[in-house]
Amino acid sequence: MRRIKIGIIGTGYIGNVHARIHSANSDAEVSALFDIVPEKAEKAASSVGGKVCTSREELFEHSDAVLVCTPNKTHVEIALDALDHEKHVFCEKPFAIGIGDAEKLRSAADASGRIFQVGHNRRFAPVYETLQELVAGDSPHSAHIKMNRGELLNPAWTGDVNVTGGFLYETTIHLFDMMRFQFGEIDELVAYGSTHEYPEPDEFSIIFRFKNGFHCTFASSSDASWLFPFERIEVFCHHRTILTEEMERLLDSKGHDPNFETHSFHMFEKEERWGYVQEDKAFIDSILNGTDPPVTATDGFKSVELVESVYRAIESGDRVRF
Ligand SMILES: NC(=O)c1ccc[n+]([C@@H]2O[C@H](COP(=O)([O-])OP(=O)(O)OC[C@H]3O[C@@H](n4cnc5c(N)ncnc54)[C@H](O)[C@@H]3O)[C@@H](O)[C@H]2O)c1
Structure with missing residues (x-):
């Protein structure tokens, strides 16, 4: 061939x-x-x-x-x-x-x-494929999502908004796409942002509502340190929490008693662990x-649409409906 x-x-x-x-x-x-x-x-x-x-x-x-x-x-x-x-x-x-x-x-x-x-x-990372299988077998109610960075210094252009388009385009967009992949299409959002370390909004708090009634909070900071896990999704279901820690690990806790099961992905080489x-x-x-x-290109387009909608919500102070 x-x-x-x-x-x-x-x-x-x-x-x-x-x-x-x-x-x-x-x-x-x-x-x-x-x-x-x-x-x-x-x-x-x-x-x-x-x-x-x-x-x-x-x-x-x-x-x-x-x-x-x-x-x-x-x-x-x-x-x-x-x-x-x-x-x-x-x-x-x-x-x-x-x-x-x-x-x-x-x-x-x-x-x-x-x-x-x-x-x-990240759609191909084993941790997120496993999350998708578990979420598909349950009925998730809501989630808390975090996508942080330690700095915008490496590569040097990551702190230049004229090259990146903004922090949401450079970093947060990974988990904006992931939200759609895991939980479906978004219906509405409200967002707050502020500027601290860099000459652009670099700290975000967002609430998303999805067309299927699911909702989540989303935090994203550009200067929060690289404390593990800088990237995490916590999904809340009926007497169940499923939690990811970067591409390394997934914890699944079910029932009325304190317990959890661990799925570890550290045995994969990084290039496979990250998809x-x-x-x-x-x-x-x-x-x-x-x-x-x-x-697809439509998936790429929709992640850009989410980034633009969050910037617009912050600038206008209005909620954005899709
Ligand atoms: N999916 C991921 O996990 C992931 C990870 C890292 C980077 N990225 C993305 O990949 C892209 C590159 O990031 P990077 O970290 O490799 O950056 P980098 O700075 O390490 O590499 C970019 C390269 O492009 C070259 N270059 C710049 N303009 C060019 C042009 N017009 N024509 C040809 N070459 C040109 C530079 O000389 C440099 O070698 C960015 O858009 C970044 O967001 C994605």
Whole structure:
């Protein structure tokens, strides 16, 4: 069977993660790499192979599928260019910055006839797959969700709102997508935000109501330290709490007596524990089988819509209805 030729644009941290994973997949090969800092593409190529290209145009000539692994503000322009060149696209999160650009990219992806997958890796993490199975077998009432960071310093651009689009686009968006994945579509939200360490709103308290009646509180801080677990979902059901701790562990407590069962995921390598291996395999399988990708352009669009709605709710002081 033919191998899918992968071109990677942006060979920094996450570009290298995907490069290593695809180079180990017998259905794929890293065939081309491009970075505006050529030494970065050369360094990646020295470990995974592939042609170091001097332009995007040259990279397109050597690829069937393109991974967009550059900083946030560049995603839409690069992804549109790749679709114009009739390539399958894997676009890192965030899908876009702003509703206008998100609509433009969704329309282009839908009209392209190509596979377009968004890098919401956590959907594939074993901890969140397990949470989904347990939630599906119960009737959850409400949840408390937390998505924090210790700093916006690394990489350096993560503190620059002109590059990220804002903290919600850079970090919180991971669990905005996760909420939809676990609990369904959102009906209404109220939000409060404030500015402390960085020149942008960096601390958020939000309440979401879902179309199915489920509701949750959501806290997100950019400077809360990296205290474990920086990311957590607590789901409350009938005499039951299910709680996740980053991608490491899930605790399940049931009944009237104090007790809990632990599901531990520490035995997985990080790239599998965080879902990167599975999302990259799913992308290749969708191309080979001609099936819809598991995280679509519409999913990417909806996570952008949630980010924009929270910023709008904070600015206006009004609740936002969908
Ligand atoms: N899904 C996840 O868990 C996850 C994790 C980390 C990063 N990300 C996302 O991936 C993207 C990249 O993040 P990173 O941490 O790898 O950043 P990074 O700074 O380590 O790497 C980005 C690379 O892109 C290059 N670059 C910048 N503009 C470019 C352009 N126009 N054309 C070609 N190359 C360009 C830079 O030189 C750099 O090598 C971001 O959007 C980030 O939000 C996702």
